[in-house]
Amino acid sequence: MDPENQDRIMGLVDEHGAGDLVVVLGAADLESLEVAAETVTVGDPAYVGPLAGVQLGLPVVHILEEDVKEQVDAGVYDEQVGLLEMTLDVDQVREAAKKFPGRDGSS
């Protein structure tokens, strides 16, 4: 993840506290997803940004997960994600999301 974004996220945790924050990812690439999820939970796996070795432990979800989709207004979801939902490998993303750090694999 871009070091500048890591810095912003660290600042947001300082400002708001980790308790109310949730990271919602939108990446379709599995490696990219894994890196982003790791960075905001257990620290930057590449050890290049300010989150290297910093365990923020933020909850991470993906916008394509059923549990997230159910909470979004259907019209908005269709407008913003509908087309991508048809073209991206949604099942693959959902499987990857189950393995985000902090998940127990059952959600």
Next chain:
Amino acid sequence: MKLDGKKVIALGERDGVSGPAIAACVQSAGADVVFVETECFV
């Protein structure tokens, strides 16, 4: 994970769902978006 009332960091990706698209979705779910970014993974 309930989004209503949460502060959301929307981290999209150029080749997937963009940050602004995520933000629009989670706002409709009652979340407060505090950061929006669309990364380009290389």
